[in-house]
Amino acid sequence: MADWYDEVYQDQERYGLRFTQRLYDQQSPYQRVEVIDTTSMGRVLVIDGVFMTSERDEHFYHELTVHPAMVTAPRARRVLIVGGGDGGTTRRVLQHPSVEQVVMVEIDALVVEASKAHLPGLGSWDDPRLELRIGDGIAYVREAEVDPFDVVILDGTDPVGPGEGLFGRDFYRGVRRMLADDGVFALQSESPFLDRQLFLDIQRALADVFPRVHPYFGPAPLYSAGVWSWTLAGAEVDPAAVDDARAAAVEPSCRYWNRDINRGIFALPSDLRRELAR
Amino acid sequence: MADWYDEVYQDQERYGLRFTQRLYDQQSPYQRVEVIDTTSMGRVLVIDGVFMTSERDEHFYHELTVHPAMVTAPRARRVLIVGGGDGGTTRRVLQHPSVEQVVMVEIDALVVEASKAHLPGLGSWDDPRLELRIGDGIAYVREAEVDPFDVVILDGTDPVGPGEGLFGRDFYRGVRRMLADDGVFALQSESPFLDRQLFLDIQRALADVFPRVHPYFGPAPLYSAGVWSWTLAGAEVDPAAVDDARAAAVEPSCRYWNRDINRGIFALPSDLRRELAR
Numbered sequence: 001m002a003d004w005y006d007e008v009y010q011d012q013e014r015y016g017l018r019f020t021q022r023l024y025d026q027q028s029p030y031q032r033v034e035v036i037d038t039t040s041m042g043r044v045l046v047i048d049g050v051f052m053t054s055e056r057d058e059h060f061y062h063e064l065t066v067h068p069a070m071v072t073a074p075r076a077r078r079v080l081i082v083g084g085g086d087g088g089t090t091r092r093v094l095q096h097p098s099v100e101q102v103v104m105v106e107i108d109a110l111v112v113e114a115s116k117a118h119l120p121g122l123g124s125w126d127d128p129r130l131e132l133r134i135g136d137g138i139a140y141v142r143e144a145e146v147d148p149f150d151v152v153i154l155d156g157t158d159p160v161g162p163g164e165g166l167f168g169r170d171f172y173r174g175v176r177r178m179l180a181d182d183g184v185f186a187l188q189s190e191s192p193f194l195d196r197q198l199f200l201d202i203q204r205a206l207a208d209v210f211p212r213v214h215p216y217f218g219p220a221p222l223y224s225a226g227v228w229s230w231t232l233a234g235a236e237v238d239p240a241a242v243d244d245a246r247a248a249a250v251e252p253s254c255r256y257w258n259r260d261i262n263r264g265i266f267a268l269p270s271d272l273r274r275e276l277a278r
Numbered sequence: 279m280a281d282w283y284d285e286v287y288q289d290q291e292r293y294g295l296r297f298t299q300r301l302y303d304q305q306s307p308y309q310r311v312e313v314i315d316t317t318s319m320g321r322v323l324v325i326d327g328v329f330m331t332s333e334r335d336e337h338f339y340h341e342l343t344v345h346p347a348m349v350t351a352p353r354a355r356r357v358l359i360v361g362g363g364d365g366g367t368t369r370r371v372l373q374h375p376s377v378e379q380v381v382m383v384e385i386d387a388l389v390v391e392a393s394k395a396h397l398p399g400l401g402s403w404d405d406p407r408l409e410l411r412i413g414d415g416i417a418y419v420r421e422a423e424v425d426p427f428d429v430v431i432l433d434g435t436d437p438v439g440p441g442e443g444l445f446g447r448d449f450y451r452g453v454r455r456m457l458a459d460d461g462v463f464a465l466q467s468e469s470p471f472l473d474r475q476l477f478l479d480i481q482r483a484l485a486d487v488f489p490r491v492h493p494y495f496g497p498a499p500l501y502s503a504g505v506w507s508w509t510l511a512g513a514e515v516d517p518a519a520v521d522d523a524r525a526a527a528v529e530p531s532c533r534y535w536n537r538d539i540n541r542g543i544f545a546l547p548s549d550l551r552r553e554l555a556r
Contacts, residue, residue: 016293219503
């Protein structure tokens with residue numbers, strides 16, 4: 001019988017998967033990186049004991065991380081990804097024919113190594129439009145002298161360990177510095193059900209830096225509570241202003257996202273609407 | 279240290295909650311009924327080892343089970359609920375001022391007993407508009423000679439044990455017999471991610487009995503995979519035809535549902551759209 005691998009949340013809840021083997025297990029300078037093979041979710045990337053992505057459910061998270069920003073930005077030619085070491089976000093960005101260059105800044109080379117070796121279906125590592133940089137995304141957005149990006153995507157872990165600095169006004173100001181004036185920033189913004197305060201803190205910090213902030217919601221079966229949030233932020237971003245040609249170009253590759261889904265995900269749950277109106 | 283109570287799904291996944299005490303534990307003629315007190319979800323109703331509802335997350339499930347049907351039906355005066363023994367569905371129905379009579383047919387008196395005693399916040403058991411019948415909902419929809427209902431809601435367990443007969447054409451034909459010609463039937467239709475075949479089977483069975491079938495989707499943190507489906511079915515039901523006055527009357531009581539949410543939940547994920555088009 002296969003063993004259980006349990007993700008334990010604050011010693012109050014646990015979510016366990018039967019796993020048949022551990023394919024990768026290394027300690028990087030930043031975190032423990034594992035890939036396990038499970039009976040229900042396929043191969044799963046695990047960082048510091050937290051399930052990050054799986055072969056079976058990764059399309060929910062990655063399609064929702066990428067496509068809403070890519071179809072609402074006025075242009076989608078130059079894209080910066082901070083984090084995203086498993087490759088799933090990069091692959092969805094590169095599915096857009098409009099994309100000319102993607103810079104991906106991932107701090108942990110072992111996440112890339114593990115994903116290339118054991119989750120090869122997730123990434124598009126050989127695409128010539130991709131420039132992969134192993135380094136600190138926080139320093140990059142603060143210091144890099146490059147042309148502005150049309151879209152910046154933060155695909156990071158929870159705000160602990162190396163991900164901590166990716167949540168907060170300083171990082172968001174760096175992102176705004178990298179963005180074209182009318183560019184769009186997209187980020188995962190945690191579970192509004194399990195940790196509402198963190199979700200609200202992110203919204204308020206974004207609102208201090210960006211004139212427009214639009215949270216959205218969707219399924220993430222592998223994550224605690226199953227429902228997750230993301231946010232679009234920018235000087236002018238309007239979730240209803242979808243570029244139909246760009247959307248139509250990627251819809252055939254999508255298992256979850258489409259324009260109908262995109263119209264629905266920005267609806268605010270009643271309790272969050274009340275709290276954000278305060 | 280509190281113990282774990284794990285719901286195990288097909289011996290492949292488990293979802294565990296720390297619980298501090300077991301408040302109720304009885305074997306009925308149909309199933310084992312428990313109420314446990316957990317550290318993260320409050321009190322939880324458990325049937326045959328499966329988490330049914332909790333104090334902390336019940337609003338997602340019950341608001342989504344009730345309000346979409348109640349605001350799209352041409353009238354919402356007479357309502358039949360099959361199952362729903364914890365009382366949460368009944369309470370949401372009774373929040374609609376238009377409601378004159380609710381008949382609730384629950385097969386298992388112990389579910390009602392456990393819920394009244396240990397989850398008293400869920401139900402509205404003393405409302406004079408409620409007629410509670412302990413009995414077989416399948417027989418009721420087949421045989422009862424009563425005036426037609428404006429809305430019928432099936433709030434049942436998974437299709438095992440006593441819930442098995444609640445999934446399938448015979449039961450759906452009974453529901454149609456009970457409905458006004460333009461009435462609306464709402465039911466939970468399982469997880470489209472964890473058991474897609476069951477979801478598709480339900481859709482196809484409904485389509486054999488009802489001219490219009492509209493699945494919808496939403497969060498259910500307590501349930502496996504966290505994303506759940508429901509379906510509206512009827513001769514004429516149109517999810518976009520929302521009665522604004524009825525919706526406005528219940529929105530202040532809602533923690534999740536509202537009209538914006540209602541506009542979004544009927545969007546079909548891309549893979550389900552392809553499968554249902556076959």
